[in-house]
Structures are given as structure tokens and as C-alpha cells.
Amino acid sequence: MEEAKFPEEGKSVRSLNFIEEIIEEDIRNGVNEGRVHTRFPPEPNGYLHIGHAKSICLNFGLGKKYHGKTNLRFDDTNPVKEDVEYVDSIMEDVKWLGFDWEDRLYYASDYFEQLYDYAVILIRKEKAYVCDMTAEEISETRGTPTRPGKESIYRNRSVEENIDLFSRMRAGEFPDGSRVLRAKIDIASPNMHMRDPILYRILHTSHHRTGDQWCIYPMYDFAHGQSDSIERITHSICTLEFEVHRPLYDWFIREIGIYVPRQIEFARLNVTYTVMSKRKLLELVRDGNVTGWDDPRMPTICGLRRRGFTPESIRNFAETIGVAKRDNVIDVSLLEFCVREDLNKRANRLMAVLNPVRVIIDNYPGDLVEEMESVNNPEDESKGRRKIPFSKTLLIEREDFMEDPPNKFFRLAPGREVRLKAAYIIRCESVVKSSETGEITEIHCTYDPLTKSGMPESNRKVKGTLHWVSEKHAVKAEIRLYDRLFTKENPDDGEEGKTYKDYLNPDSLRVITAMIEPAVLSPASLATGSSPEGIFDKYQFERTGYFSVDKESTRQNLVFNRVVPLKDSWSKVEKVNKT
RNA sequence: UGUCCGAUGGUGUAACUGGCAACACAAAUGAUUCUGGAUCAUUAGAGUCUAGGUUCGACCCCUAGUCGGACAACCA
Numbered sequence: 001m002e003e004a005k006f007p008e009e010g011k012s013v014r015s016l017n018f019i020e021e022i023i024e025e026d027i028r029n030g031v032n033e034g035r036v037h038t039r040f041p042p043e044p045n046g047y048l049h050i051g052h053a054k055s056i057c058l059n060f061g062l063g064k065k066y067h068g069k070t071n072l073r074f075d076d077t078n079p080v081k082e083d084v085e086y087v088d089s090i091m092e093d094v095k096w097l098g099f100d101w102e103d104r105l106y107y108a109s110d111y112f113e114q115l116y117d118y119a120v121i122l123i124r125k126e127k128a129y130v131c132d133m134t135a136e137e138i139s140e141t142r143g144t145p146t147r148p149g150k151e152s153i154y155r156n157r158s159v160e161e162n163i164d165l166f167s168r169m170r171a172g173e174f175p176d177g178s179r180v181l182r183a184k185i186d187i188a189s190p191n192m193h194m195r196d197p198i199l200y201r202i203l204h205t206s207h208h209r210t211g212d213q214w215c216i217y218p219m220y221d222f223a224h225g226q227s228d229s230i231e232r233i234t235h236s237i238c239t240l241e242f243e244v245h246r247p248l249y250d251w252f253i254r255e256i257g258i259y260v261p262r263q264i265e266f267a268r269l270n271v272t273y274t275v276m277s278k279r280k281l282l283e284l285v286r287d288g289n290v291t292g293w294d295d296p297r298m299p300t301i302c303g304l305r306r307r308g309f310t311p312e313s314i315r316n317f318a319e320t321i322g323v324a325k326r327d328n329v330i331d332v333s334l335l336e337f338c339v340r341e342d343l344n345k346r347a348n349r350l351m352a353v354l355n356p357v358r359v360i361i362d363n364y365p366g367d368l369v370e371e372m373e374s375v376n377n378p379e380d381e382s383k384g385r386r387k388i389p390f391s392k393t394l395l396i397e398r399e400d401f402m403e404d405p406p407n408k409f410f411r412l413a414p415g416r417e418v419r420l421k422a423a424y425i426i427r428c429e430s431v432v433k434s435s436e437t438g439e440i441t442e443i444h445c446t447y448d449p450l451t452k453s454g455m456p457e458s459n460r461k462v463k464g465t466l467h468w469v470s471e472k473h474a475v476k477a478e479i480r481l482y483d484r485l486f487t488k489e490n491p492d493d494g495e496e497g498k499t500y501k502d503y504l505n506p507d508s509l510r511v512i513t514a515m516i517e518p519a520v521l522s523p524a525s526l527a528t529g530s531s532p533e534g535i536f537d538k539y540q541f542e543r544t545g546y547f548s549v550d551k552e553s554t555r556q557n558l559v560f561n562r563v564v565p566l567k568d569s570w571s572k573v574e575k576v577n578k579t
Numbered sequence: 580u581g582u583c584c585g586a587u588g589g590u591g592u593a594a595c596u597g598g599c600a601a602c603a604c605a606a607a608u609g610a611u612u613c614u615g616g617a618u619c620a621u622u623a624g625a626g627u628c629u630a631g632g633u634u635c636g637a638c639c640c641c642u643a644g645u646c647g648g649a650c651a652a653c654c655a
Contacts, residue, residue, distance in 0.1 A: 014602090015593055043655050078654060135653055144651055146581045180653055190582040192651050201653035220655045244583055244650050265584085267648095272590090278655095320603065322592040326585050327648060334591075334604050344617060351614095379617070410615065419613050453613065465613045543614045570615045 017323040019058070019264055023066060023235060026262075032234045036068030039233050040094065040101075041108075041224070043075045044086035044208075046278040047293040048093045048301045050314070050335075051269040057318035058266070059237055060099040071231055072101035076109045077223045079207035087208070089293075093301040098311045104231075108223045109209045111230055115218050116170065118226055118256045119181060119199055123162045127255050128199060129155055130165040131182045138180070141187075142195050148188035149195045155184060169202055172215045176202050181216075185251065193248045197221055225249040228261040236261045239268040240325065269321065270329040273484035274299045275491055275500050289504055290485070296550075296561045297485045297508050307482065308538055308548025308563030309335075313342040332484065336564045343538055343546045343563065348376040348383055351421065351467040352516040352541040354479060356395035358471065361426060363446045364392045369470070372453060374422035386519045389473040390423050395515050396468045401443055403431065408573050410464035412443065419465040421542060425451040425458075467542040474515035477558035480550065481510040514560075516541075521555065538563070 016024065027034045038059040042052065063070030072094060076082050094101070122128035131138065131154045143149030157165075166181055168174065181200040189195050199222040204215045228236045236249075243265045253260050270276060275284075276299060284290050284298070293300050296307035304314065317338040321330050370390045376383040396412070405413040412418045417427045424447040432442040450457040485508050491500035520539075537549045545565035553559040 015595085017592085041655095045655080075655065081654070138653075139651075142651060144581090147651095148581090149651090177653065192582085194582095195651085198653055203653080217653095219653075224655085240584070241649055242655090246583090267585085320591080322603095324585095324592070328591060331590050331605070337604060340616090349614080374613090378612095378614085408615090421613060423613095425613095458613085462613085464615075467614070540614085540616085543616070545616095566614075566616050568615075573615080 018325070019062065019235070019237060019266065019323055020065075022262075022264060023062065026234070027066070035234055036062065036066035037070070037232060037234045038063050038068065038237060039071040039073050039106075039228065039231060041073045041075045041227075041238075042090050043078070043081070044083065044090060045078070045081040046086060046282060047089055049276055049278075049281065050271060050299045050301065050304065050317075051276050052093075053097060053301055053314050054269045054318050054321070054323075055237070055239075056094055056097055056099060057315055058323060061318075062235070062237075068234070069104060070099070070101060071104040071106055071233070073106040073108065073227060073231065075220070075224065075227075076107050076207070076209065077218050077220060079203060079205045079217065082208055084208050089302065093305075096305060096311055097301065097314060106227070106231060107209055108218075108227050109207060111223070111227055112210060112214055112218070114230060115223060115226055118252075118258075119166065119218075119222070120163065121256055122183065122199075123166060123181075124159055125255065126159060126184065128162070128181055128183050129157050130162050130169070130179050131155070131196075132179050135177060138198070142192070143187075145192060151187045152182070152196065155187075155196070166200075169200065169216050170214070172204070174202055176204055178202060183222075183248075183251075185248075191244055191247055193221070193245050194251070197248060221245060221248050222252065225252050225261065225263070226256070226258070228263075229253055229259045232259055233261045236263045238263060238265055240265045241268075265325070266323050267325050267327055270327070270490075271299060271335065272329055272332050272489045273486050273491075274332070275486070280500060283501075284485075287501075289501070296480070297482050306548075306551060307561055308343075308546060309339050310342050310346075310538075313339040316342065329490065339546065339564055340567070343540065345379050346377075347538045347540045347546055349374070349378070349542050350517055350520055350539045351388065351469055352477070352479075352514050352520075352544065352547075353395045353397055353467065353469050353474070354512060354514045354541075354544060355398045356469075356515050357398040357401060357440060357443060359394040359396050359426070359443045359445055359468070361392050361394070361447050362429065362444050366392050368392070369473075370423075372422045374453075386522070388422060388517050388519065389470045390420075391470040391472060393471045394420070394468045395471050395474060396420075396443075396466050398440075400464075400466050401428070401440070403440070406577050408577075411466060412445075412464075417462045419451075419462045420468050421465050422453045423468070424448060424453075425460060425462055467544075469515050469517050471515070473518050475518055475520055475558065477514050477516050477520070477560055479512050479514045479547070479560050479562065481512065481562045483508050483510075514541075516558070520558065540566075 040056050040059045060070045131152045141150040180198045182196045182198055185194045185196055187195045198219050200216045200218055203217050206212050246263050249263050285293055290298055294302035294306045296303055317335050372388040372390045373385050375385055400411040402409055402413050412428050414428050417425050419425050426445040426447045428445050430444045431440050434441050486503045487505045488503040491503045539547050541547055546563040547560040548563050550559040550561050
């Protein structure tokens, strides 16, 4: 019944994922009076990537589906790693993906005072104590997953002494690392996270929002659940690695005695031929393996955006991959399918020749220029039509001609005919080659004037249709062709002694110069980075792929990123022929 | 020698909660096409990690294993 109200959400009747089942059961049981409130809680210490996009779509999607709300909350409890630069980029990315937190933008740092009070409550209940051991001592006495830990000698300090010490920690009387506040739970617990976890550490570091107001900062475990509780989050959705934290999450909420949110864990997204950890992404940027966080080869949201992915395609991808608890690796081809599906419907077509060879129409008047006409998008008549100049000297793709073609080659070859898209049928009469290199420099053809596109006589069948540009009318553009960043499906799963860096694809970027039909510069088209609206404009270059205007593009110096090539069944035929 | 979690075509997600294992991507075939794209039609591919058990009936419940993942930061 919920589905009917959200026709845009699911194609047909999609079954519920396990989180939706939990939520619907909670609603049926009247938990939280049927209220649904989620949150997306990034730490502002890096740029968001496609894995975060999954979480964003999940959390905001659930909020929308169940007529609830979704907060954006920055989990900014560690000032040494965090920065406003990241806060800004995260907000931009969430908005770009199409989600709106309205007036519910929060920071864990907003709750520092409240969190401090919660800690005092625990101290008074004798559930927390100040521990003077060094980091090394704490680590040593914590034990191992298979061996219990040893209790701290400071574990049984009096409430008064703990209160005094904790307030003096806050007051800045002690240096970094000298003391921590710990929960008094069970140092022998089979769950490592319950072995008297640290609640607060001393950090004389300026925070990007609270400045020097604090010199003690709460740990993730002490901040996250309570922040959820303060915001009255009903379903706190996070990734699988926090599963073992859940008993602690529940313990804090219960011992402090506050509103009870419910933590639910799902499997994080992995995608083939890329890495997803913030640390590795940062290394790629820092070591210059990519040009920045928004390098179009990066799996970051800003990288995908610059590459030319649309928010719709990413949302649809998130919907398609689903949500479950088992580890998963999604094939990049699914992501590619999602952009193609979207761009096919929306991107205007243009003809662009990426690897040109000259074609001369011998029987075409040298000074004549005809205006050909073509639809901008065959999938959408409302996108209108455009004019394309045709003249005696044209450019076509070098790969579209073969002197000695195999059987299934449907393109141009000596004596053969092809249709030039939106223009005439031409026949190849001869070729001219360079005397030094033997490379073909000119293909001489004749055209059949009766076959002009749209004319009654024009429907003669030919095997192939080629894209082309008129040489003297064409516009030059830099094209950046991208391939997968890594040569291995799982770069982290390498041979002994190798790291993900050893599998970087040396050919992940190829820059070429292409010739594009002049419509690319027409007012109707905004393919120029100099106007803000023009950035990220997307086109399908007929028969080659989808392309997006790069942010470095100007009207004088066009730069395009290839989002993704078109599906190419000819290349498969070629491969078969070779073997 | 721990705790928690998971296991269904190549990939991912389902299976009305115990009733003929389905959908998408990828793959293949054909039709169609002024994009070797798109579209349409069709096909192939798993018998659900293993062994027992309960049941008229098990992907689903029970028992014991196997394999994989997470957990030993004053990170999140």
C-alpha cells in the first residue's frame, strides 16, 4: 500500500528490503507512534564517495517513503582530522544528489555540553571512571579478542574523585593523553568494545566549530548513539562494522536513561576496479595518481559529477543494487548501465570525430555548403532539430574505413557504399596514402544526390551509417577518455607484497583532440565552461559515447570528459575475428 | 581458540514469511533501426555452502559443521 503513493520509487511492486521490513514492523507495532526519522552522519574528514551515496539514498529514501524526516549530522568529534572544507563539500554533494535536510542540519559538536552531562550521570552511577593509564597501558590491559583484559587500577576511584578529575580534564589542567574517562562495564567481555571503552580523551586541539572551547572530546561510541537519541532518530542505519558496537550503543542509552533509537546495520558498497576507503582515496590524491578529489576517475561523488554522471543515474544505481547484510561487490558495468539509461533519454546528440581521416567527395561542388538537418534526440522529439553544414571535404573516423575489410564490416571500404548520417549515401572510389608512412591521408568518394536524407528517393538500403563533420566547419575540442583506475577487479586483493597501488591502470586517462560539428557552440548548446550553466552539459556523440563538458572548458578551448562509451557490439565481432 | 554477522545463476537483489526459486545487470539469438546505440522478442545459466533432522512439503525452522567478513585506534 505504501508503494502506490510513491510511483517514482519502485518500478512495479518491488519487495521490501530487510530494513524496510523492520521499519514496517515497528510501524505496525506502534513503536515511536509510527514515526520514522533517519539521519546521514558523515565525519567531515574527507570527500563523499559512491558508497556514501548508497547510504544517503537509503536514509533519505526511507525518510521520504515513510513520510518521515532525515537529518544531516556531522559527526565531528575528532578535531585533529576534520575541517570545514569537508563540511562544505559534503553538503554540496548531498544536495546535488537531490536530497534536502531542510532545517535539520546538526553537528555532534552541538551536543558537547549535553554529552558532558551524560558522562557525569554515568560517573555518579559509578558506571564511568577517570583512568590515568597511558595509551599503551590501556591497550595492553585490554587483552585480545580471545583473551580477557585486566581491570585498571583506577577503576574503583570514588565518585567524588572522578567528578573532580573529569571537571579538571575539561578545565584543561592535564596534558593530552594523560587521562581518559572510561565506562565501567566488563573488562573480560567477549566483545572487545565492552571492555571499559574510552568515553573522553584530552585533546588540546582547536575544533573547526567550537574553537578552543573544549579540550576534551567524546569518542564515536559515546557521541553517536546519544546524538541519535537527542535528535529522536528512530532508525539509526549504519554499516556492518558497527554491528559489534551495538551492545555498547544500547548500553549507553539504557544507562543514561534517554530516548531509545534503534541501530540497524547493512553491508557497505564495493565496486569493481576501484577502491573505496577514504585513506586510499586520500593517498591517490596526495601522491598525484589522480588530479584531485574530483578527478573524473575517482569514485567520489564530485568525481562522478565531473565525469558526467547524473544524480538520477546514481540514485537509480543505489535503488538497483539493493540493501542487505552480506558482503557484495557490484560490477562497474551496472553503474555504467545506469548512466547510459539516463543519458540516452536526456542527452542531445552531436556528431564528433575522435580520430579523423579526410573524405573528399569528388563529384560535390567545391564551393557548395548545404545545411543538413537532424533530430537532437531520437528518444525525445521535443528536443528539436539542428542544422549541420555539409561540404566537399569531410572528416570521418579512421576506424570507419578499411581497405581490406572482413565480412561483417558494415562501414566504408573501396567500392562500398555507406550512408552519412543525415546526409548522402557515398561510395568509396579510391584512397591516397602518404608516401612515407603508408598511412591513408584521403579517401575519395562520390555521392548520390538523390539520396539526401529526407528525400523520397533516399531510402536505399546500405549496410552502415557513419557520423562525420565538415572539415572547415568543425570545432576542435580536447577530449579526455577515461578507463578504469585499476587493472584488477579488487585492487586490495593482490598477490603477496603488492598493494592496490601496484594495480593502477597506466592508461586510465587518454587525451585526444576531436572535431565536433559547429552546433556544439550554438546558443542552444551551452558547451562552454565559461558559463556556469554550461559546466557538466552532456551530449551523446553519435556512435561513440556520452560526453560531459569539463569545468576547465572554455568557449575557445572546449574540453570534454567521456562519461562512458556506447555499448559496442562491433568490438566484440572484431575480437572474435582476430582469434 | 572468543564474540557478533553472513552464505541463493557470472554479479547483485527477491521468493507472499513452510507451498512450482523470480527480477535487474552481464551473456547469447533473432527482429528492427539513417547511431553495430536505443527498442522489441527470445534463450541459456542456480536447485539455494555441507551433513543430518522436523514436516505431506524446507532457500525459509532445528542441530552440527564448512567457508567468508567484522572486532584488540585516546579514529569514525
